[in-house]
């Protein structure tokens with residue numbers, strides 16, 4: 001099998017390596033000529049077998065993914081397939097499937113989890129689309145997923161959009177889990193009762209109810225820098241948590257943990273919180289309670 005791969009950043013480049021290691025020929029295209037196998041998207045398409053091409057798209061969600069799908073629609077022919085493996089919003093998938101269907105080109109959406117570790121461990125895959133197209137692309141999914149039973153690292157989650165919907169929910173869970181471990185870490189470190197915070201969390205990684213890969217990664221970070229002194233408390237988000245909360249509101253599903261974890265990230269970027277200044281001002285107004293001067297005031 002010979003496939004195309006668009007986007008050779010951290011994720012795409014590792015996926016190219018993993019696919020090649022599994023015996024799949026890959027022609028990769030990236031805007032950066034230093035990492036690209038070919039000079040243009042058209043050259044990549046020309047290198048693949050027409051009418052049964054599979055092109056995996058691994059570029060940032062939103063306008064960039066949309067631009068690549070539009071360009072591919074003009075280059076591919078009936079029988080070819082595009083797989084969007086980026087962290088796209090699931091609502092974009094229907095539009096992309098329709099655009100490509102106008103050219104007879106199939107479409108699958110694939111939620112991909114595993115980060116930079118996926119090269120070695122394989123990627124958890126959640127796929128949306130029709131069964132025949134999923135089946136045609138199965139060698140690609142089998143090469144990317146972790147070894148072992150397929151159903152433990154791959155799911156055909158439903159029709160187009162289901163893969164990215166599943167990945168969105170997965171990431172909402174990821175936010176909540178990370179926040180819980182982080183709060184536990186802070187609480188352990190807050191008093192001198194537990195004298196080995198990293199060791200305690202490490203001991204939780206085997207046998208306990210809260211053992212997990214995320215916990216192992218936190219222990220790894222603490223072993224490198226026990227007080228996390230080298231990194232700031234600013235936490236970004238790339239959209240999946242917001243979409244999860246949007247969807248929860250849409251479906252009237254209570255998600256207090258995930259939304260608190262999302263809002264904690266927003267709070268992490270504030271430095272001084274206007275809302276908490278207002279609370280301090282109100283306590284002073286109604287109760288004459290003391291406030292503290294702002295930094296530099």
Ligand SMILES: O=C(O)[C@H](O)[C@@H](O)[C@H](O)[C@H](O)COP(=O)(O)O
Pocket residue numbers: 087112113114115171174236237238239240241
């Ligand atoms: O499952 C995964 O491999 C991760 O979720 C991965 O997809 C990525 O690291 C997140 O999208 C980051 O998301 P935030 O920027 O929203 O934390």
